[in-house]
Amino acid sequence: DTEVTQTPKHLVMGMTNKKSLKCEQHMGHRAMYWYKQKAKKPPELMFVYSYEKLSINESVPSRFSPECPNSSLLNLHLHALQPEDSALYLCASSARTSGGFYEQYFGPGTRLTVT
Amino acid sequence: LAKTTQPISMDSYEGQEVNITCSHNNIATNDYITWYQQFPSQGPRFIIQGYKTKVTNEVASLFIPADRKSSTLSLPRVSLSDTAVYYCLVGGNRDDKIIFGKGTRLHILP
Numbered sequence: 001d002t003e004v005t006q007t008p009k010h011l012v013m014g015m016t017n018k019k020s021l022k023c024e025q026h027m028g029h030r031a032m033y034w035y036k037q038k039a040k041k042p043p044e045l046m047f048v049y050s051y052e053k054l055s056i057n058e059s060v061p062s063r064f065s066p067e068c069p070n071s072s073l074l075n076l077h078l079h080a081l082q083p084e085d086s087a088l089y090l091c092a093s094s095a096r097t098s099g100g101f102y103e104q105y106f107g108p109g110t111r112l113t114v115t
Numbered sequence: 116l117a118k119t120t121q122p123i124s125m126d127s128y129e130g131q132e133v134n135i136t137c138s139h140n141n142i143a144t145n146d147y148i149t150w151y152q153q154f155p156s157q158g159p160r161f162i163i164q165g166y167k168t169k170v171t172n173e174v175a176s177l178f179i180p181a182d183r184k185s186s187t188l189s190l191p192r193v194s195l196s197d198t199a200v201y202y203c204l205v206g207g208n209r210d211d212k213i214i215f216g217k218g219t220r221l222h223i224l225p
Contacts, residue, residue, distance in 0.1 A: 004158070033213075042202060042215035043159065056212050090158050100206025100213045101147050106158025 001026050004107035006091050012113045015081060021110045023074040023091030031097040032074040033104065034066055035090040043090055049074060050097040081114045088112075119203045119216035126222045133190045135219050137203030140184050145207035148179060148186045153200045153218070162201075163188070190221075198223045 004025045013019050023032065030051050035043035048056035049068040057066075063085075065077040074091055088109040094102040120138040127133045139148065147166050151159035163170055165177040165186070176189040190197055200218040 042218050045212055045214070048212070058212065088156070092158065098206065099146070100149050100204045101164075103149075103161045103164070104151075104159075104213075106160065109156065109158055111156070 002105060004091055004093055004105050006089075006107035006110050008110060009108065010111045010113075012115060013078065013081065014115055015083070017081075018077070018079045020078065021076040021089055021091075021112075023076075023107055024072055025093040025105065026072055027093060027105065028071075029093035029095055029105070030071060031094045031102070032068060033092040033094075034064075034074070034076050035092065037088045037090055037109070039087075047076075048097055055097060078112075081112075083114050086112055086114045118214075119205055121201075121203055121216055121219045123217065124220040124222065126224060127193055128224050129194055130192055133193050133197070133221060133223075135188045135190075135201055135203075135221065136185055137188070137216070138185045139203070139205045142183050142205050143207060146183075146205045147207060148177065148183075149204045149206070150175070150177065150188050151202045151204065151215075153202065159202060159215075193221075193223050195223050195225060197221065 007022045032049045034046040037043045046060045047066040052068045063080045067075040090109045091107045092104040094104045149164040150162040153159040163175050163177045167179050170177045178187045202215045202218045
């Protein structure tokens with residue numbers, strides 16, 4: 001199984017809401033990632049987890065809160081978002097963390113709209 | 116971190132060979148070159164990776180000259196379904212952040 005799943009596929013939330021994005025993989029990968037992608041732009045790295053510990057936080061605002069409950073699951077908790085946070089949120093996993101050496105497997109993404 | 120530069124967009128026709136070049140002038144000794152393909156509203160998908168000379172798989176070939184300051188992704192006999200954005204990444208086997216370049220929008224015409 002080389003699939004990364006993400007739920008929900010689409011999410012519309014108000015600026016005062018709290019919601020969570022979920023990502024799951026069963027490839028035994030020990031690195032998991034959150035990316036944000038705006039229309040016609042490349043994915044931008046947000047967070048990296050290595051062995052369930054946060055290893056990289058790309059100066060992401062605190063209204064985004066990642067969580068890695070176990071080696072297969074990655075969550076992104078959202079609170080008090082702004083309309084400019086509307087984007088495609090991609091989850092990825094790889095065997096290990098690296099500067100890109102290990103192949104990343106991406107999920108289909110969650111299309112988030114903040115109203 | 117090695118920065119990459121790619122053409123913003125390219126057009127080609129079905130059945131043609133397409134070559135997309137990526138420049139990475141400050142590539143480090145331990146860096147590898149990796150290419151990803153992304154269709155609209157999907158996550159990127161790994162295509163190929165190499166360190167030097169030539170790498171070929173069932174989908175593409177990757178040519179890397181001796182100085183490794185550039186690389187060329189070659190897609191043989193493209194079809195309409197190859198219309199996508201192609202990203203070149205440079206990075207090594209170390210705990211480091213990953214930066215996607217701006218990507219090349221490839222449009223295949225019938």
